Amino acid sequence: MDESTRGGGQSEALRNYTLGKRLGIGTFGKVKIAQHKLTGHKVAIKIINCHQMRKMEMEEKAKRELKILKLFIHPHIIRLYEVIYTPTDIYVVMEYCKYGELFDYIVEKGRLQEAEARRIFQQIISGVEYCHRNMVVHRDLKPENLLLDSKFNVKLADFGLSNIMHDGHF
Numbered sequence: 001m002d003e004s005t006r007g008g009g010q011s012e013a014l015r016n017y018t019l020g021k022r023l024g025i026g027t028f029g030k031v032k033i034a035q036h037k038l039t040g041h042k043v044a045i046k047i048i049n050c051h052q053m054r055k056m057e058m059e060e061k062a063k064r065e066l067k068i069l070k071l072f073i074h075p076h077i078i079r080l081y082e083v084i085y086t087p088t089d090i091y092v093v094m095e096y097c098k099y100g101e102l103f104d105y106i107v108e109k110g111r112l113q114e115a116e117a118r119r120i121f122q123q124i125i126s127g128v129e130y131c132h133r134n135m136v137v138h139r140d141l142k143p144e145n146l147l148l149d150s151k152f153n154v155k156l157a158d159f160g161l162s163n164i165m166h167d168g169h170f
């Protein structure tokens, strides 16, 4: 049995979803694919263990990511659908990006055609522009943090190091 399913806490908190395979591991937990039982909509769920997070003093990082993503709605920024809190874990339900990291896509292809690179770059700029217009700086933009959805559209992800800026300050 998975350590996080012990005691049925997880299955109760995630009763609306069918959990699938693991997509990756982050600093404070795993990311799994899941499907909404009623609508069949596929999502990615980041499972953050509160104990682990406190031990690593990552509370601020996680809170920052959630605070910012909760407010953002943009075609090139990962959508946060809901956050489920339990005494032991936080489940972050977000948009699923079928083709994973832009990093792996570039490595696999070796080199992108100019037209595709241009399209991807424009989408990144569009997402970044939205962040800046809302006074948020990402501070960790790199191909590992840019995810690709089922249509190869770019989504800015991982706002864990982001911050809110103020006019006139660096």
Ligand code: ATP
Binding pocket: 023, 024, 025, 026, 027, 028, 029, 030, 031, 044, 046, 078, 094, 095, 096, 097, 098, 100, 101, 144, 147, 157, 158, 160
């Ligand atoms: P950190 O927690 O330090 O930011 P990280 O960026 O590696 O580390 P996560 O953002 O938690 O960790 O994600 C881990 C991996 O899971 C990512 O590298 C990515 O491949 C995958 N992943 C995360 N979110 C999604 C998503 N919405 N759709 C598809 N895959 C995802």
Ligand code: MG
Binding pocket: 144, 145, 158
């Ligand atoms: Mg990351």
